[in-house]
Amino acid sequence: MTITHTHGIDATPDPTRWPDVAQVPAGPRARWGALIADRLFRRAASRLDVRVEYPDGTVVGAGGPGSPGMVVHRPGVFARRVAAAGLVGFGEAYMAGDWDTPDPAAVLTPFAAAAPALVPRALQVLRPLVLPGQPVTERNSEENTRSNISRHYDLSNELFALFLDDTMTYSSALFGDIRATWETLPGAQHRKIDRLLDAAAVGPGTRLLEIGTGWGELAVRAARRGATVRSVTLSAEQQEWARRRVSDAGLADRVRIDLLDYRAVRGEYDAVVSVEMIEAVGFEYWGTYFATIDRLLSPGGRVALQSITMPDARMRASRGTYTWIHKYIFPGGLLPSTEALEGAARGTALRTVERFGFGHDYADTLRLWRERFVAHADTVAELGFDATFRRMWEFYLAYSEAGFRSGYLDVQQFVLTKDGAR
Known part of the structure; x- marks a missing residue:
């Protein structure tokens, strides 16, 4: 054109x-x-x-x-x-x-x-x-991870609220056969969350660990099912927002939100849910991530994990590359492949029993976020974010959408069980 x-x-x-x-x-x-x-x-x-x-x-x-x-x-x-x-x-x-x-x-x-x-x-x-390769200071050791997470998720709750829907869910929605519009986005986010909670068999009395709180929608939805929820995050901004959301929902007695690295969690849980958090773990620590879940999950427990994935050959070829996304959006992360995730879990008692992909839905989710972000450009500026930031953020959302639209990227829900329980 x-x-x-x-x-x-x-x-x-x-x-x-x-x-x-x-x-x-x-x-x-x-x-x-x-x-x-x-x-x-x-x-x-x-x-x-x-x-x-x-x-x-x-x-x-x-x-x-x-x-x-x-x-x-x-x-x-x-x-x-x-x-x-x-x-x-x-x-x-x-x-x-x-x-x-x-x-x-x-x-x-x-x-x-x-x-x-x-x-x-x-x-x-x-x-x-x-x-250039990835800086050592951005690898996701326990010393660096808090800083890496803060650089993205602690930008401003008000910024994220401008382009996310009322659920404040910052991961792919699941539209299925429903047309992807701004009005249908909240319901599609709930559909995604409910599918994960169903896969993890979360119900009355379930002791649920959520790794990566987001802004609290999944924890609230799980608590309303009767579960007792512990959620961990490294974002102070997200913790504050999520705690307020839990309190406003009258669920403070069922939900605990800690500012804590996943590796430092102790206890035993019937189910673990983690939504698009493993991408920020770093490939050196994927084994640690699954070993930690294995340690915390009770025998017969279930894990529901949502992850963006990329082809294994491309992941291996680009693993040591320092990308624009690393530099400006998500320091220290790496998108895994399906093979890498299943390989990282191999040394544990966890076994994958189900995979479900819906990458096209992520393209639509990102399109809606980007349209909303661009429509609120003046308000973004009022929050103190300059023109270069606004172009950076629009490029990030468009770049991500293109990955899913082209089929280069996918998003999948993985269900794992411990000791082969089904």
Whole structure:
């Protein structure tokens, strides 16, 4: 499609807040690398259903007039950023306004679908030599995890409330055959939660451990079934909100919410539920995560785990890569594969008895969140988040949506039992 409108950016990135966005890579390496990066990007785009427009009137891409379109406003700067930092630079270029599009999710989806083949295989082997690895300070040891979690989840409860529905549920909804709209989102979130609680056999008298509280909706829903709930989080903001929600629901005698690392939990529980928390654990600690659940779960107990997953080959190839998501959104995390999760549980008494995938529903969930976030851009600014942050957050939601829309990512619910109980 021909682009007649772009978002633009209404402020120069603050160099104290966004040093790597405000500063353009310089030096001979950046200049020479930019020539290669520009050629590789144009080559990749030429095979995809997109239209990339340049200031000189050049249009690259295999798409027709109705295809997703992007404008590269500053081609030289864009190429330098990609040359210096790969996909990190690609995201930073969007944050800086070097490129733009009316619909970032639509543009990013064809790139996500072709992700394994975008970079020639000969250059992929050089990735560890030219791109940075994950900082040691961001690995999810007990010393680092609180800081990593706080950088995302403690941004502002008011920020999350602007784009989440009234359930304040920050994970994929389950729409099934129901049309995905803002009005149906709360019911779809409850459908997802209820499916997990059913899978874990949560009912009257169940001693339930929730690893990763969110803003408390699952704990409240479990307590209303008659369960006694202990929920742990490392986000002070989430703990405060969730405790208030539990109190307002009149369930304070049934729900306990602790600011505690999952590894420090003690006791015995009939069921464990964890929703999209393992992605923040880090691959070095997946075994610890399952060993901890095994230690805490009573014989015959059940586990319901919801996780985003990616293909195993891509997970292994990118495991040591420092990504834009690491740098700006979720430090220290890694999306697991199905094989990695089942392998990590193999040294325990836990056995997977059910898997259920619904990745397309996550694409719809993210679309609704992104539309809501963009619609409240002025209020986001009033909360103190600048234009660079707002572009970063929109890119994050669109980037994630594209992963699910393309099928590159999935979200699954895993049911595990201890000692093979069914």
